[in-house]
Amino acid sequence: xxxxxxxxxxxxxxxxxxxxxxxxxxxxxxxxxxxxxxxxxxxxxxxxxxxxxxxxxxxxxxxxxxxxxxxxxxxxxxxxxxxxxxxxxxxxxxxxxxxxxxxxxxxxxxxxxxxxxxxxxxxxxxxxxxxxxxxxxxxxxxxxxxxxxxxxxxxxxxxxxxxxxxxxxxxxxxxxxxxxxxxxxxxxxxxxxxxxxxxxxxxxxxxxxxxxxxxxxxxxxxxxxxxxxxxxxxxxxxxxxxxxxxxxxxxxxxxxxxxxxxxxxxxxxxxxxxxxxxxxxxxxxxxxxxxxxxxxxxxxxxxxxxxxxxxxxxxxxxxxxxxxxxxxxxxxxxxxxxxxxxxxxxxxxxxxxxxxxxxxxxxxxxxxxxxxxxxxxxxxxxxxxxxxxx
Amino acid sequence: xxxxxxxxxxxxxxxxxxxxxxxxxxxxxxxxxxxxxxxxxxxxxxxxxxxxxxxxxxxxxxxxxxxxxxxxxxxxxxxxxxxxxxxxxxxxxxxxxxxxxxxxxxxxxxxxxxxxxxxxxxxxxxxxxxxxxxxxxxxxxxxxxxxxxxxxxxxxxx
Numbered sequence: 001x002x003x004x005x006x007x008x009x010x011x012x013x014x015x016x017x018x019x020x021x022x023x024x025x026x027x028x029x030x031x032x033x034x035x036x037x038x039x040x041x042x043x044x045x046x047x048x049x050x051x052x053x054x055x056x057x058x059x060x061x062x063x064x065x066x067x068x069x070x071x072x073x074x075x076x077x078x079x080x081x082x083x084x085x086x087x088x089x090x091x092x093x094x095x096x097x098x099x100x101x102x103x104x105x106x107x108x109x110x111x112x113x114x115x116x117x118x119x120x121x122x123x124x125x126x127x128x129x130x131x132x133x134x135x136x137x138x139x140x141x142x143x144x145x146x147x148x149x150x151x152x153x154x155x156x157x158x159x160x161x162x163x164x165x166x167x168x169x170x171x172x173x174x175x176x177x178x179x180x181x182x183x184x185x186x187x188x189x190x191x192x193x194x195x196x197x198x199x200x201x202x203x204x205x206x207x208x209x210x211x212x213x214x215x216x217x218x219x220x221x222x223x224x225x226x227x228x229x230x231x232x233x234x235x236x237x238x239x240x241x242x243x244x245x246x247x248x249x250x251x252x253x254x255x256x257x258x259x260x261x262x263x264x265x266x267x268x269x270x271x272x273x274x275x276x277x278x279x280x281x282x283x284x285x286x287x288x289x290x291x292x293x294x295x296x297x298x299x300x301x302x303x304x305x306x307x308x309x310x311x312x313x314x315x316x317x318x319x320x321x322x323x324x325x326x327x328x329x330x331x332x333x334x335x336x337x338x339x340x341x342x343x344x345x346x347x348x349x350x351x352x353x354x355x356x357x358x359x360x361x362x363x364x365x366x367x368x369x370x371x372x373x374x375x376x377x378x379x380x381x382x383x384x385x386x387x388x389x390x
Numbered sequence: 391x392x393x394x395x396x397x398x399x400x401x402x403x404x405x406x407x408x409x410x411x412x413x414x415x416x417x418x419x420x421x422x423x424x425x426x427x428x429x430x431x432x433x434x435x436x437x438x439x440x441x442x443x444x445x446x447x448x449x450x451x452x453x454x455x456x457x458x459x460x461x462x463x464x465x466x467x468x469x470x471x472x473x474x475x476x477x478x479x480x481x482x483x484x485x486x487x488x489x490x491x492x493x494x495x496x497x498x499x500x501x502x503x504x505x506x507x508x509x510x511x512x513x514x515x516x517x518x519x520x521x522x523x524x525x526x527x528x529x530x531x532x533x534x535x536x537x538x539x540x541x542x543x544x545x546x547x548x
Contacts, residue, residue: 137483200475247504249505
């Protein structure tokens with residue numbers, strides 16, 4: 001059991017866009033940090049330590065916490081720790097933040113994820129994250145392997161391109177309700193997605209996430225400190241993480257077993273028996289439309305192969321029993337180092353009831369998911385109180 | 391409309407050389423590939439799992455595999471999934487654009503328990519089928535790197 005309950009008490013995110021040519025990296029980070037501090041009614045002096053992360057080689061830089069963790073985030077004369085784990089960077093930050101408070105090491109910390117993807121090349125950067133001798137020569141970044149996974153998944157369970165395209169329509173329609181979301185396509189149609197260019201069969205352009213620039217900052221506090229600044233925090237009920245094999249090809253992982261392992265552990269800890277009934281909203285990390293269908297199965301929302309049915313029945317729609325990605329998800333916004341932290345932040349926003357047009361009514365319990373690396377999964381469940389469900 | 395965007399440019403053209411240690415099992419793999427066109431995996435002495443690429447530690451058992459645990463695999467395998475990569479990006483191994491479109495598959499070589507992803511010489515996705523047999527094609531002049539197998543070809547029936 002944790003020594004301390006952990007709350008999210010402040011959130012800041014930039015308006016995500018394709019390019020933020022108007023600011024450099026520290027300036028962009030500062031925007032989110034300032035918003036989070038203001039939101040928590042804190043000054044830089046109130047923060048005990050900084051956790052900051054991105055995937056440096058996506059921008060062709062290195063050790064960026066040295067020059068971003070001091071000016072942009074209030075790290076002067078404080079502990080600053082960098083975390084970089086690929087797509088899960090944001091959730092690794094989010095989970096490390098939890099442990100830093102839960103363990104009693106710190107009382108209040110600032111957690112920042114960011115990326116400025118169009119200053120480099122995401123696909124090129126992702127290739128350099130893999131084994132230089134064995135994997136780099138044929139790897140096409142993330143989308144090649146995600147296309148293989150979609151191909152295998154579709155063949156195994158008879159999922160259709162149309163069902164995948166419906167995920168994009170759902171998530172990008174939701175994004176139109178989120179002022180921070182990158183792609184704003186309020187009038188998106190199934191035909192538009194289905195007629196977009198095939199970029200890696202079976203993935204069409206609009207089956208895939210964009211490349212975004214932006215930052216997300218979240219302030220964590222223990223119970224004593226949280227009560228000083230807000231009467232409406234989002235509490236962590238639990239976190240869970242599962243990592244997998246050495247090479248991406250060590251197993252056929254199209255059904256993301258790490259999500260099954262991590263979610264089973266977490267549901268048990270938090271007292272969730274039926275995630276569709278017991279969770280009120282989920283913010284999941286879907287790099288492609290096909291991934292969302294598959295991940296909803298791996299997370300136990302429906303049996304294996306039932307992801308298409310779950311969508312067709314409207315359960316994951318805004319009006320459904322378990323809305324998935326009211327923010328628009330990763331299909332609408334993907335600043336890689338921030339992406340999974342945005343999932344946790346959006347889950348917290350839903351619990352706090354501060355989602356505006358994207359708010360799901362009466363949220364008590366919300367799931368946030370990070371995905372990345374060697375098909376890793378990291379999860380957090382947030383709620384109006386820190387206790388497990390009855 | 392708005393003011394034209396001003397760009398200040400600094401251009402780099404720099405080689406950044408790295409020298410990676412690949413381990414004894416990989417040395418053996420590339421020697422065998424170069425000299426004999428053979429593909430070697432490593433077999434865990436405890437659980438018997440055959441790993442491709444070969445490596446020194448079985449992740450399931452956390453025990454060491456040595457040179458004598460290397461076994462020869464078939465150059466043929468069965469296709470589990472495929473795609474045709476059809477988007478532009480800079481290849482960090484060359485610094486230039488990776489030529490596209492290219493076929494790309496995941497398959498298990500006969501005798502291996504893990505899968506591999508590699509180029510497949512087919513760019514029409516309608517010509518692929520899960521379950522097709524594929525075969526490694528070797529370069530005439532081999533240099534001892536994975537490029538000695540430039541691609542796998544689909545074995546057409548009949």
